[in-house]
Amino acid sequence: MGYSKNEYDEKSMARALGKDLSISTKVSIEMCKYLRNKSTKRAKQILSRVLEKKEAIPFTRFNWDMGHKPGDMGPGRYPQKASEELLALIKSVEANASSKGLSVDNLVISHLVAQKASRPWHYGRQRRRQMKRTHIEIMVKEAETKAKPAKESVKSAPEPKKETPKPKAESKPATKEETPKAEKQAEVKEK
Template identity: 25%
Template structure:
C-alpha cells in the first residue's frame, strides 16, 4: 500500500460529534462497517488487537489472528509458530504489582511484551468476516480482503454483575466486563487508479 496512516485516518473519521451507534462518523468512499455489542472478552485484549491490526488489509489481519490462534493447538510444532500480539497498555509498576508491559514476557520477533489472546482473536475474526460480508453485499466490484482497516476500536460495555458465595454469609464480586467493538473497512483501489491517471 502506498498510503500513509494519516491519509487513511483523514478519509474515514473526523473530530466532530459521533453518529449514533458508532464513535466515528461514517465518512469515506466505499466504506463497510461492522459492530459487536456486549462481547464477553477482556477489553484490554481487544484494545491491543485493534491497535495491532489497524492500517492492515482485512486479509493480512485475518492471517495474523489465525497465527495467534496457533498457540491453542495440541501440537508443539504448531504452537512454536504462533504469533504474539504486542501489549503496550499498562503502568508496568512492579512495586504495585500491576500487570503492565514490564510484567509481560517479551516475545520473539522484536515486538517486546506480548501475549496470545485466543478468545479475543476469535471474536475479532468473526467481526472482520462480518465486515467483509457487508462489503460484498454493498460493492460487487471490489475484493474485501484488499480493503484497509481505517478504524478499529474497543470500548467498555456494560458490567454483568455476579458474586461467589464465601464462608460465614459473605460474598465476593465476580463481574464480567463486556466490550463493544467496531470496525471500518475502506477500499482505496479506485483512488490509486485516479492518482495514476493524473500522472
C-alpha cells in the first residue's frame, strides 16, 4: 500500500504508515481532521489529555446522538484506543524525522489521513460480526520560521505632521438679526 499524497520531499519531510490498526475508521477520521496542521508536540499533548479524559476531540461529521462536552465545543468524545494508536504513530514519525536529521522540536503535521482497511469476520460460531480496521498515514515537515525584522535600537524622530488648510465654510446670510439671549432678556425686563 502506498501513500495517498504524492508531494513528498525526501530531505525536508518524514512519514509513517499504520496499517490495519484495530480502531474505528469514523473516529480516526475525526481525530485526523482535528490534529492536522498542528505541531507534533501539540498533538502529543492533546492525545495525552484525551487519554486522561481532560480534553475532548470535537466530532463534526459522525456526531449523531452525541452529547456536548465542556469548553467551547459541541459534540465530542474521548477516544481511547485511537488516541493510543495515533500517539504511537506520531512518536514513530518523529523517530523517522530524527534519523533523517530533521529538528524534532520544529515538526508540523502536514498530512494525516485515515482510510478504511479490510474488515475480517470475527472467528467462531456466532452472529455475523466484522472487525474494525483502519489505515492511517502521517507526514511531517519542518515548520518554516518567519524571520522577524530586527528592531532598530535608535528610534527615529517622528515626522512633523503636515497641516492641510481647511476650506472656509461659507456663511449663510442671516435673515433675522441675531442677538444674544442676555440682551433679549434685558429688553423684555425694561418693557
